[in-house]
Amino acid sequence: MSDKLEVLLLDDEPIVGKRLKPALSKNGCEVEVFQDPKKALERIGQKEFDIVVTDIRMDEIDGMQILEHVRDKSSRTKVIMITGYAMMSLAREAMEKGAFDFIAKPFQPNDLRKVIAKAAEALGSPVDFDIPAADGV
Amino acid sequence: MTSKKASDSSDQASASTTLDRHFSRIKAIDSARQAFLSRRRFSLRLQIYLGFFLIFIFVLSIATALIITMYQVEDRLQFLEIINGYAMEIQQARRFEKNFFLYGTNLNDALENVYKAKEIFDSNSEEVISILGKDTENVALANIERYKGLLERLAELRQDQASRPDFEREKKKIELELRRHGHEMVSSAHELMNRERYYVSKALLRSRYIHLFSLVFLIIFLASYAYFLGSRIMNHIKRFAEYAQRIAAGDFTPLMPMQRFRDEFTDVALAINQMILELEKRGGVLIQSHKMRAVGTLTSGVAHELNNPLNNITITAHMLLEDYEELPDEERKDMISDLISEADRSKKIISNLLDFTRESSSQLEPLKLDHLLEKTIRLASNQIKLSGIKIEFQSSENLPRIHGDIQQLEQVFLNLILNAIDASSKGGKIQVMVLPADEPNYLAVKVIDFGAGIPEHILPSIFDPFFTTKIKGKGTGLGLSVSQGIITKHGGRIRVSSAEGSGTTFTVTLPVTTIPSAVSTGKEKSSHF
Numbered sequence: 001m002s003d004k005l006e007v008l009l010l011d012d013e014p015i016v017g018k019r020l021k022p023a024l025s026k027n028g029c030e031v032e033v034f035q036d037p038k039k040a041l042e043r044i045g046q047k048e049f050d051i052v053v054t055d056i057r058m059d060e061i062d063g064m065q066i067l068e069h070v071r072d073k074s075s076r077t078k079v080i081m082i083t084g085y086a087m088m089s090l091a092r093e094a095m096e097k098g099a100f101d102f103i104a105k106p107f108q109p110n111d112l113r114k115v116i117a118k119a120a121e122a123l124g125s126p127v128d129f130d131i132p133a134a135d136g137v
Numbered sequence: 138m139t140s141k142k143a144s145d146s147s148d149q150a151s152a153s154t155t156l157d158r159h160f161s162r163i164k165a166i167d168s169a170r171q172a173f174l175s176r177r178r179f180s181l182r183l184q185i186y187l188g189f190f191l192i193f194i195f196v197l198s199i200a201t202a203l204i205i206t207m208y209q210v211e212d213r214l215q216f217l218e219i220i221n222g223y224a225m226e227i228q229q230a231r232r233f234e235k236n237f238f239l240y241g242t243n244l245n246d247a248l249e250n251v252y253k254a255k256e257i258f259d260s261n262s263e264e265v266i267s268i269l270g271k272d273t274e275n276v277a278l279a280n281i282e283r284y285k286g287l288l289e290r291l292a293e294l295r296q297d298q299a300s301r302p303d304f305e306r307e308k309k310k311i312e313l314e315l316r317r318h319g320h321e322m323v324s325s326a327h328e329l330m331n332r333e334r335y336y337v338s339k340a341l342l343r344s345r346y347i348h349l350f351s352l353v354f355l356i357i358f359l360a361s362y363a364y365f366l367g368s369r370i371m372n373h374i375k376r377f378a379e380y381a382q383r384i385a386a387g388d389f390t391p392l393m394p395m396q397r398f399r400d401e402f403t404d405v406a407l408a409i410n411q412m413i414l415e416l417e418k419r420g421g422v423l424i425q426s427h428k429m430r431a432v433g434t435l436t437s438g439v440a441h442e443l444n445n446p447l448n449n450i451t452i453t454a455h456m457l458l459e460d461y462e463e464l465p466d467e468e469r470k471d472m473i474s475d476l477i478s479e480a481d482r483s484k485k486i487i488s489n490l491l492d493f494t495r496e497s498s499s500q501l502e503p504l505k506l507d508h509l510l511e512k513t514i515r516l517a518s519n520q521i522k523l524s525g526i527k528i529e530f531q532s533s534e535n536l537p538r539i540h541g542d543i544q545q546l547e548q549v550f551l552n553l554i555l556n557a558i559d560a561s562s563k564g565g566k567i568q569v570m571v572l573p574a575d576e577p578n579y580l581a582v583k584v585i586d587f588g589a590g591i592p593e594h595i596l597p598s599i600f601d602p603f604f605t606t607k608i609k610g611k612g613t614g615l616g617l618s619v620s621q622g623i624i625t626k627h628g629g630r631i632r633v634s635s636a637e638g639s640g641t642t643f644t645v646t647l648p649v650t651t652i653p654s655a656v657s658t659g660k661e662k663s664s665h666f
Contacts, residue, residue, distance in 0.1 A: 015449040106448035
């Protein structure tokens with residue numbers, strides 16, 4: 001096992017994975033990106049990730065089901081939920097079901113980095129995220 | 138800038154058509170008013186007065202007839218008394234006359250009775266003339282004179298008895314004549330009496346008939362009068378009850394005159410037409426405010442859906458900024474084109490809603506129902522996604538167009554779809570279908586959900602205004618009532634069938650425009666908007 005944080009990123013919006021994968025890789029994460037929840041579930045069945053980041057609202061299988069799956073499989077894996085702004089009640093429900101944290105759309109790459117850093121710390125393998133200070137936004 | 142101008146001008150256009158519509162309605166109501174007032178007035182009050190006046194005239198004539206009959210009877214009775222007195226005197230005279238011929242006595246008494254009889258005749262000559270007429274009176278008088286003359290001759294003869302050798306013979310001659318004539322007089326007096334008795338009884342019979350017939354006639358007249366007056370009022374009331382139902386169902390066609398006269402109910406009809414104008418104005422406001430409510434519901438879906446492109450833009454822009462120096466040109470271009478397409482996507486998400494939100498004018502045009510429904514489903518798509526529900530749309534091919542107001546119909550179908558979303562549980566399904574209706578020249582739109590269904594006992598009231606099963610603050614209870622109003626105005630119908638536990642189907646039928654008559658009725662309807 002490498003000492004890199006293994007992250008699974010699931011969002012049915014392709015741009016999210018496309019842009020966040022390099023963003024997180026820069027900080028020493030090994031990122032696997034999925035758009036299809038079914039394929040993501042398959043992968044989760046094969047491999048224990050350190051961190052799973054998933055959108056809550058997707059067609060067919062939603063983030064809550066992903067969360068339950070991960071919880072069933074591994075108690076170690078931290079699950080971070082991505083929610084729409086209008087779905088705070090769902091986020092709260094996810095927290096009750098054992099999600100590590102949630103992050104509301106629209107978010108900046110640094111917001112996600114911070115949450116992942118927190119999760120890494122909780123996992124006992126803190127990463128030194130060199131979060132670029134002021135990026136002007 | 139240009140687009141804003143364009144939307145401004147379209148708003149102006151819509152405002153002017155709204156005004157046109159309102160003016161045409163005012164004109165329709167004004168012409169209805171003129172039609173109402175151009176008729177001759179025959180008020181209920183007049184009918185009541187006329188009825189009572191006729192009854193009064195009738196009763197007056199009956200009373201007059203009875204009084205006249207009574208006077209006549211009285212006259213006849215009086216005359217009968219006279220004739221009776223006369224007959225008695227004559228009879229007495231004849232008795233004395235007989236005595237004279239038997240015993241040679243009482244001749245003077247007989248004469249006295251004749252004088253009395255004549256006096257009765259003379260002193261009552263007026264009545265006698267009035268009843269018997271001059272001729273009959275003359276005859277009667279002549280008879281008395283003759284009888285009197287014979288008696289007087291007999292008296293003379295008796296005085297000159299000694300000097301007259303032919304006394305017995307002469308006496309016999311007079312006796313014969315006297316007897317015959319006296320008999321005639323008595324029998325004519327009796328005949329007269331009988332005749333008068335007959336007249337009296339006839340007059341009495343007549344008065345009895347007048348009583349009887351006038352009573353029967355009065356009953357018939359009063360019954361038919363009550364019937365006509367009652368049915369006139371009842372017809373009005375029934376008619377107005379129908380109007381009230383029609384107006385409540387959203388048909389704002391002005392009332393038109395239905396009878397040849399105008400009366401008190403004409404004032405009511407005019408007031409109702411005025412009310413229709415006001416109701417329509419308020420109905421427009423209601424439709425608009427209900428639409429804004431639907432917009433409110435849609436906004437949460439839009440806001441949520443908007444988060445996706447916004448998130449993509451945020452992430453992409455940040456990464457572009459962060460890695461600008463290291464990124465190859467191609468990657469940068471890709472990122473920028475992502476930014477543009479995501480911005481475009483944002484615009485699309487809100488443009489449907491903005492389209493729908495724009496203040497609508499009631500503009501009637503030929504519409505393709507399937508296109509309209511696709512557009513409506515797109516409008517509700519965010520909400521559908523948010524609720525985790527699938528929507529299936531089916532449409533028969535080559536359907537004829539319908540004639541209608543795109544904004545208002547969209548509002549109706551959106552309302553039905555949003556209701557179906559509310560009724561469905563997560564993971565559920567909604568079916569929307571456009572197909573020819575069972576009725577010829579009508580199209581049907583079915584919105585079907587597979588939710589809990591509507592309990593049978595509230596099914597009849599779901600179209601009532603302010604009826605809602607939603608929790609306080611979530612629904613106004615106006616959606617279906619407003620929808621029904623809109624569909625009725627389009628000449629269509631909206632129906633519901635529901636089975637508890639297995640779902641609800643709303644069916645909207647609308648007339649098509651291909652058949653000329655349907656077009657004309659559509660146009661006719663359109664003038665009532």
